[in-house]
Amino acid sequence: MIVIVLSETCTPAQRRQVLSAVQFAGSGLRVHTPHLVSLTGDRDRVAAVLDGLPQVTEVTSLSAGYPRAARLAGRAATTPVWVSDVEIGGPGFTVIAGPCSVENRHQMLTTAREVHACGAHAIRAGAFKPRTSPYAFHGLGDAGLGLLAEARERTGLPLVTEVVDVRDMERVAQAVDMVQIGARNMQNYALLREAGRLRMPVLLKRGLAATLDEWLLAAEYVLDGGNEQVVLCERGIRTFETGYRFTLDLAAVVVLKERTHLPVIVDPSHAAGTRGRVLPLALAAAAVGADGIIVEAHHDPSAALCDAAQALPTSDLAELMRRLLPAAQSAGRTLERAPGRRALTSVSGG
Amino acid sequence: MIVIVLSETCTPAQRRQVLSAVQFAGSGLRVHTPHLVSLTGDRDRVAAVLDGLPQVTEVTSLSAGYPRAARLAGRAATTPVWVSDVEIGGPGFTVIAGPCSVENRHQMLTTAREVHACGAHAIRAGAFKPRTSPYAFHGLGDAGLGLLAEARERTGLPLVTEVVDVRDMERVAQAVDMVQIGARNMQNYALLREAGRLRMPVLLKRGLAATLDEWLLAAEYVLDGGNEQVVLCERGIRTFETGYRFTLDLAAVVVLKERTHLPVIVDPSHAAGTRGRVLPLALAAAAVGADGIIVEAHHDPSAALCDAAQALPTSDLAELMRRLLPAAQSAGRTLERAPGRRALTSVSGG
Amino acid sequence: MIVIVLSETCTPAQRRQVLSAVQFAGSGLRVHTPHLVSLTGDRDRVAAVLDGLPQVTEVTSLSAGYPRAARLAGRAATTPVWVSDVEIGGPGFTVIAGPCSVENRHQMLTTAREVHACGAHAIRAGAFKPRTSPYAFHGLGDAGLGLLAEARERTGLPLVTEVVDVRDMERVAQAVDMVQIGARNMQNYALLREAGRLRMPVLLKRGLAATLDEWLLAAEYVLDGGNEQVVLCERGIRTFETGYRFTLDLAAVVVLKERTHLPVIVDPSHAAGTRGRVLPLALAAAAVGADGIIVEAHHDPSAALCDAAQALPTSDLAELMRRLLPAAQSAGRTLERAPGRRALTSVSGG
Amino acid sequence: MIVIVLSETCTPAQRRQVLSAVQFAGSGLRVHTPHLVSLTGDRDRVAAVLDGLPQVTEVTSLSAGYPRAARLAGRAATTPVWVSDVEIGGPGFTVIAGPCSVENRHQMLTTAREVHACGAHAIRAGAFKPRTSPYAFHGLGDAGLGLLAEARERTGLPLVTEVVDVRDMERVAQAVDMVQIGARNMQNYALLREAGRLRMPVLLKRGLAATLDEWLLAAEYVLDGGNEQVVLCERGIRTFETGYRFTLDLAAVVVLKERTHLPVIVDPSHAAGTRGRVLPLALAAAAVGADGIIVEAHHDPSAALCDAAQALPTSDLAELMRRLLPAAQSAGRTLERAPGRRALTSVSGG
Incomplete structure (x- = not known):
């Protein structure tokens, strides 16, 4: 091409x-x-x-066919994406934290308050959960979106949540500040096309066996729809190793920085599988040059309805923030954020 | 469980x-x-x-949580699925053949006629194509469904085609005899749930990094909706080897026969990557005990709009059918089909 | 090159x-x-x-750098290797069977007699066993070689055994008809160089994460030493799937037949992990065009010291031979063997 | 167990x-x-x-069978290994640098001098090189050992070099301070047994498809021989991703710290494939909690005989050392070294 x-x-x-x-x-x-x-x-x-x-x-x-995602000579290395007033891909390292799923009002508001208190920049939580088993908890759905809105109102932090069905896209996009497309749906092209019709940030997770080029082509689907606000999220690939859930591919961050101008963040929680491993992997993500992390945190992990083993207690988030600082600095980043601008977002394209 | x-x-x-x-x-x-x-x-x-x-x-x-997909003691090893009057999972080995995608009327009708002439049992062809790149050919869409209907009318063979968007499900289901869910959508649970509302055969391909249990749990989504007509299709997994497109996992067929009562067929074309490899892999699929194969065939592969390298010319299909016979026999199967029953299919569940 | x-x-x-x-x-x-x-x-x-x-x-x-292993235009598709009077890579499909390891005189001689009675063409058994744990049974060593010689004398069948240490090479080569280099040693270049100094058949198993080209380059080490009698053995690669021990890569056989003139056999036992899976995988190996198989068989698997779960009872070997016939025929092969020639073998090169 | x-x-x-x-x-x-x-x-x-x-x-x-490698309750988290007067696994983060292979006197001495000047703690260089092709450069052999000795004499830095043949073990062990067993030989048990007879440090690289437990069992072979000075080295595993040479598995470091008391270092060079990727991966290794790194460096990479693309110019090593400091600090480590003790080493066991 x-x-x-x-x-x-x-x-x-x-x-x-x-x-x-x-x-x-x-x-x-x-x-x-x-x-x-x-x-x-x-x-x-x-x-x-x-x-x-x-x-x-x-x-x-261009050997790979993603002209809009490609990092081209003479253009910025990274094009920042603003999630409300939080910049991803600028000089600051971004921390997004929150529970795997919205479970109830108390859990959501307590966790959100503590995430905010630790200095994290945005909140994540799932209302629609893709689960391997049809018999598992699939999230609160629209009721969860309502609780998310309340959490945002109380903390002022922008929200990230996942969408799993094209028919939910508009409702979810109205409710949050960044729409996540999960690993299982990375090649759900109908969903990507719908995300391309939005004019707001999209967080695109890597499929668990997706090559970097396939992932960038998935991003290209969104970009091709005219939505330029795409952030990539490395979350671990599937390999033969069974000592943890997924193999966190931090070299991918380095290679993506060569190939694309889209910001790249890392999810250390799903790969880790247990919470004691989240901190070192988060530090490594900062040191390797990622633009941020998204971590699972819960005010009371022992009671979490999903991914309990890997959720950080919010009481550990402050320690995480403190230790991230030198790691981010080694990669030339800060954790402090300049006073942000309020991003202009509209749900659907012109 | x-x-x-x-x-x-x-x-x-x-x-x-x-x-x-x-x-x-x-x-x-x-x-x-x-x-x-x-x-x-x-x-x-x-x-x-x-x-x-x-x-x-x-x-x-049951260690794995798929009670409806599981092969249980005291029940049939395989529950046959009837695609119109073609049985998959009975004593006969089933051959489904056809082009990657419906390209135009001449191509579709010519290929269909030759597929029929060779003795294959059903026709495959894509009207909606999931493609890695947003800039590739994505199929003729609804126009393709019309050409498929014409191919069925002329040959009397049942049709298999892929659906990629929940919003297309009902239209696709009306048009064909078996709905395919492709590898990229194996964990698109919204699509699986819609397939579960059908009362007609669903062909569920394995995700390229899906474990056998994840695949059976995906099937369980369909079964849980009350649609009991699910056929699994092994099509190659992603490994480190780059000598071919995907690693065809024939041992998966053997292990699935231990774990599930659902029929299992094999797609040798996508794994092979080149047509010269399709025949030996098809023979191996028959010998290993699969219930059938689904192969890409085209009346003029050199002109094919997608997957040209791996499509068999229909002129080679007769040879394939002839050589499949002893391979299927080694696994205790025949290629001849008993006079079928016309399956009762309705698009949506009660 | x-x-x-x-x-x-x-x-x-x-x-x-x-x-x-x-x-x-x-x-x-x-x-x-x-x-x-x-x-x-x-x-x-x-x-x-x-x-x-x-x-x-x-x-x-030649894009890959193995001129001696490469299949070149104008030369035979497969260069047969004679193991004593058994041809591998000719018109007949070769069956090598025997226990994982030589355990004692009764076991070795009983199993060998039954292997012979079933019509298998050669005997396999390990005297030096590479084991993942230092505390596992590592074979009888030189005592095992003696029992192997007795088994050969009684049955007339040629022997295959593994060598794991360069310092054992000459002794092992003197004792048997074909020297095996196992998967873990596929890139043990010191061992390959020693095998290259032999003038007798070498069975080179694929490393569990070796690409086809790396494997052929390993064979090239042996060929480069002047030993032209190399047979390749596919035995399963390591992937994410845990439903069996290794992913048997039968497409590798097809691609190897394009790239090399060396004979290729398949070991269905190590990949299977359980004996019920060995038969269908063996049939698939025959149908896909392999030149033979090497299977673990034991006169009393319940007493086997290693790989007990995957060893076929010798009482099942006759059934295996019977069912292999149509599978091999589908690939254009026979099981009967023409009266062989006694191969000239000498342990070390000129 | x-x-x-x-x-x-x-x-x-x-x-x-x-x-x-x-x-x-x-x-x-x-x-x-x-x-x-x-x-x-x-x-x-x-x-x-x-x-x-x-x-x-x-x-x-202990579910895994490596009592000597296992981290047991009530014992030190990490048992330091002293390579001459350089401690690996103590409070300091260790940097080992040097060329892929010893090429000639000028290259070796120049590179060694510059490695020393940058503050790295030890020198690596190969005299015996395992190479995928029999026709590639395989190192200077014994002549290389001589040049290594001269480099040590001039810089005072301890040496690490690889051994690939049991018959070389004693000579190599006499010449250097730490013997490396490479990825291809991780399950070459004859070589591991010989390393177990030494009484000096052994650097054991992970096989490219080895699970963590298989790797620890390989270490157990050395420990079982009575040699307690084993350091593990993660160097990337083989996956489907082709965007770099190997997938550096930094989560492995975290999980190893749970399972074993042996020090763990990381080789970022072989995984990276190109030098621009080595720095961020090295920082990530420090942040994730590794005990050190081993990097390929060359005074003139454009002239390197092997692995030229991934060798850092020694002129970049000072920058690497400077930026490693905050990354190591985020993991609670320093780069400064306390005045060391001269380790007592003897080549063979009592």
């Missing part, structure tokens, strides 16, 4: 000039954004017909 | 007697079918309170 | 002419056999300088 | 009393060290017969 990057100052007429110039130089011509065009063909031939046009910033051959 | 199997002659009153007897012997009591009850608790305790009740055929402890 | 194949009738002078012609056309010139030369460089340039030389049969570019 | 830990003050007579007490309480009684005894049987029964004996510190049931 040949990608043509146009300058920020490129006019519509100049863009038409480019499209006209390359129309016979390849096939599958596609305008992704006003400044990003791709086609299939020979890079040198495409570059030749564009030679001398000042509005052309770059002509690149 | 403790599973209680009731006799075929068990009356409603006798079932109530059983439920009453075990209500304090465990928790999570659930009636799956008129003859299958499960709860969580201690098997010996449950067995004790049921001691002497003639309507109780079996009390079993 | 560029490979030059010389004609069978090529004289030493003609070979020198070739070497002289290509000496400046590339680097790393190496004479593997009198008829096989390789170098690194540009294929077209090498072909140009050899243009018109009648002794040059073929000039090929 | 039942493990009995005896007190530090236990006398030989008291030990005999223990052995006598348990001799009929289980089977496979084995004395591993004067203070560690194991047998197979029922823990409660063993504990009962030992009840009241003051010399018994602990009676534990």
